[in-house]
Amino acid sequence: MSKAIGLVTRACAVLALCASVAITLRAQTFATLFIFDGPDGRGPQAALVQGADGNLYGTTYYGGPGCGSCFTGGTIFKITPGGKLTTLYTFGAEGDGPNQLALADDGYFYGTANYGGGAYEYGTVFKITRSGALTTLYTFCTQSGCTGSKGPSGPLVQAADHNFYGTAGGGAYDYGTVFTVTPAGALTTLYSFCNQEGCPNGVGVTPHAGLVQASNGDFYGTTNETIFKITPSGTLTTLYTFSCASACLDGAAASGLVQATDGDFYGTTSQGGANCPASDCGTVFRITPRGTLTTLYSFCAQGYPSCTDGERPLAPLIQATDGNFYGTTQYGGTNGVGTVFRITPSGTLTTLYSFCAQVGCLDGEYPQGALVQATNGDLYGTTAQGGSYDNAGTIFRLSVGLGPFVKTQPHNGKVGAPIMILGTDLTGATSVTFNGTPAAFTIVSATEITTTVPAGATTGEVRVTTPGGTLASGGPFLVAP
Numbered sequence: 001m002s003k004a005i006g007l008v009t010r011a012c013a014v015l016a017l018c019a020s021v022a023i024t025l026r027a028q029t030f031a032t033l034f035i036f037d038g039p040d041g042r043g044p045q046a047a048l049v050q051g052a053d054g055n056l057y058g059t060t061y062y063g064g065p066g067c068g069s070c071f072t073g074g075t076i077f078k079i080t081p082g083g084k085l086t087t088l089y090t091f092g093a094e095g096d097g098p099n100q101l102a103l104a105d106d107g108y109f110y111g112t113a114n115y116g117g118g119a120y121e122y123g124t125v126f127k128i129t130r131s132g133a134l135t136t137l138y139t140f141c142t143q144s145g146c147t148g149s150k151g152p153s154g155p156l157v158q159a160a161d162h163n164f165y166g167t168a169g170g171g172a173y174d175y176g177t178v179f180t181v182t183p184a185g186a187l188t189t190l191y192s193f194c195n196q197e198g199c200p201n202g203v204g205v206t207p208h209a210g211l212v213q214a215s216n217g218d219f220y221g222t223t224n225e226t227i228f229k230i231t232p233s234g235t236l237t238t239l240y241t242f243s244c245a246s247a248c249l250d251g252a253a254a255s256g257l258v259q260a261t262d263g264d265f266y267g268t269t270s271q272g273g274a275n276c277p278a279s280d281c282g283t284v285f286r287i288t289p290r291g292t293l294t295t296l297y298s299f300c301a302q303g304y305p306s307c308t309d310g311e312r313p314l315a316p317l318i319q320a321t322d323g324n325f326y327g328t329t330q331y332g333g334t335n336g337v338g339t340v341f342r343i344t345p346s347g348t349l350t351t352l353y354s355f356c357a358q359v360g361c362l363d364g365e366y367p368q369g370a371l372v373q374a375t376n377g378d379l380y381g382t383t384a385q386g387g388s389y390d391n392a393g394t395i396f397r398l399s400v401g402l403g404p405f406v407k408t409q410p411h412n413g414k415v416g417a418p419i420m421i422l423g424t425d426l427t428g429a430t431s432v433t434f435n436g437t438p439a440a441f442t443i444v445s446a447t448e449i450t451t452t453v454p455a456g457a458t459t460g461e462v463r464v465t466t467p468g469g470t471l472a473s474g475g476p477f478l479v480a481p
Contacts, residue, residue: 029399030353032362033083033380036392038063040087041075044382044393046100046155047315047370048079049109050407051130052420054447055080056372056380056395057088057109059098063392064090074098074113076128079395081376088132091116100155100210100369101128102164105410105418106183110137110164112152122150122170125181137185141170149177149189154210154256156181157219160412160480161232165190165219167207176206176223178230190234193223209256209316212265213412214289215459215478220265222254227267227287239291248272250295251283256316256370258325261475262345264288266296266325268313273298280312282329284343296347299329307332309351310339315370317343321405321474326352326379328367337365338383340398353398355383362387364394373474375423375447377402406464406471412478413453419477421449421464428467434477435460453479 036042041060048058056079064073064087074097076089091098096116101109108127117124122141128134141150150170158164164181171177171192181187195205211219211230219230220239227240242252251269259265265287273283275298284297300307310329317325325343333339333354340353355363364383371381379398387394406423413419421432421441426449432441434457441451449464462473 028352028401030363031083031397031399032364032387032394033397034079034085034395035362035364035387035390036060036063036394037388037390038067038392039065040085041077042067042390042392043384044395045368045384046098046382048372048380048382048395049101049103050372050374050422051078051103051109052107052409052422052448053130053445054375054422054424056374057101057103057130058382058395059101059111060393061097061114061384072096076101076109076111076132076134078130081374081378081397083395085395088130089128089134096121097123098126099153102156102158103409104158104164104183105162105420107420108183110156110158110183112154112156112166112168114151114153123152123168125152125156125164125185125187127183137183138181138187140168146170149179149187153208157211157213158410159213159219159232160217160410160414160478165211165213165232167209167211167221169206178207178211178219178221178234178236180232191230191236209254212257212259214259214265215263215412216289217480220257220259220289222257222267224253227254227257227265227291227293229289240287240293242269242272244272249274250293251285251298254285255314257287258317258319260319260325260345261323266317266319266345268315268317268327270312270314270330273300275300275307280331282311282313284313284317284325284327284347284349286345297343297349299332308334308354309349310341314368318371318373319475320373320379321377321402326371326373328369328371328381330366330368337386338367340367340371340379340381342400352400355386357386362394363396365391371398373402375405375407377404404471405474406462408462408473408477411475412480414480415453415455415457417453419451419453421451421462422447423449423464423471425468426464426466429464430467431463431465433463434458434479435462453477 042063097114125138149168152168173194311332365386439454
């Protein structure tokens with residue numbers, strides 16, 4: 001039976017078996033919020049996303065009712081900040097293996113399933129309400145021998161044009177694609193990657209991560225070998241190719257990117273690096289919009305020599321409200337089963353938490369998804385395994401002393417565009433400003449305000465004045481031309 005752990009906190013250890021936390025921060029606590037058991041889901045591999053109701057929503061890649069130990073299906077769930085989990089949807093013939101959800105400006109969550117959904121089982125695009133009503137919007141590759149997109153593995157991103165953009169396998173050369181899909185389900189393949197000499201715009205093989213829309217309106221993403229930029233109309237430019245011909249000192253197999261407040265992009269690779277270029281160690285890097293890459297940190301293998309910093313970061317980084325980046329590694333740490341880390345923009349890394357593999361540990365093993373910072377300031381994440389003898393994974397919270405803030409959804413828009421503002425304790429708010437320009441607003445609940453981008457607004461922070469103080473957005477809101 002699954003276990004809602006609630007407020008089981010660990011300052012420096014888990015049941016005295018995991019004295020593994022390298023703490024150099026302010027008050028820091030780790031809590032296991034929920035342990036999966038199979039029927040309520042198995043193997044959460046993607047990041048959580050905060051909804052307008054203040055709860056967190058996510059997916060498990062396998063499991064569901066009647067599927068305690070099987071590795072098919074998958075679920076969509078809701079979990080409160082206190083750890084109460086509700087399974088909203090269980091996949092069957094209409095999809096298999098759901099990826100990370102994306103909260104859209106219409107209030108729905110949109111996502112993709114990696115498999116299933118038709119005779120050829122190449123995946124789907126779907127939307128789902130907060131109450132669990134799911135609609136399949138698109139089924140990939142329904143014809144035999146089709147050359148379109150198939151098998152999406154990364155999250156969708158909603159762009160300023162209100163459409164969604166993502167990556168998948170398949171395509172004209174069968175090495176992956178970039179696609180766009182409307183909220184109604186009309187899908188267009190924008191670009192097909194290839195792996196032959198003479199390929200347009202360089203060689204790129206199989207994009208696994210999602211895209212990020214930058215402040216210039218273009219999208220940035222990664223393949224196993226490259227970092228690229230692509231316009232909304234499909235013109236692709238290869239910005240950087242990882243140099244693995246002799247040794248992968250700069251890394252290999254990059255995750256997704258995040259654009260930081262300094263305008264540059266930050267990311268991780270799950271392989272290579274200065275310490276073990278031929279192994280699954282990995283790096284953290286920074287790359288400018290023009291393609292100049294700097295390796296900020298190289299992870300090292302367990303025991304090389306006595307490394308405990310982590311190994312193989314699979315997920316993108318997030319930039320938190322303190323300006324630093326936070327991420328996870330799948331392996332490594334004191335116990336070899338993964339870590340949570342913080343890294344400054346200049347490359348100083350601190351291991352915040354090492355997961356544990358001993359009998360009795362409840363915190364989980366092998367995190368694969370990115371973290372999310374909720375508007376209460378805390379970090380939330382998942383582990384793909386561990387937590388109990390069922391080995392089905394966990395949901396955890398890490399508090400590092402960061403205060404509450406507000407999020408805008410979407411993060412960009414033209415004057416007059418509708419915007420959701422997510423936060424905590426918003427009841428009684430008296431003002432909303434976009435970089436100092438006042439905006440009319442409606443308080444929907446304690447966790448949601450609706451507004452529109454006011455005339456005269458410019459790119460910058462969104463601020464909400466509440467009875468408890470003024471809350472600023474976690475990053476700048478981009479006012480599109």
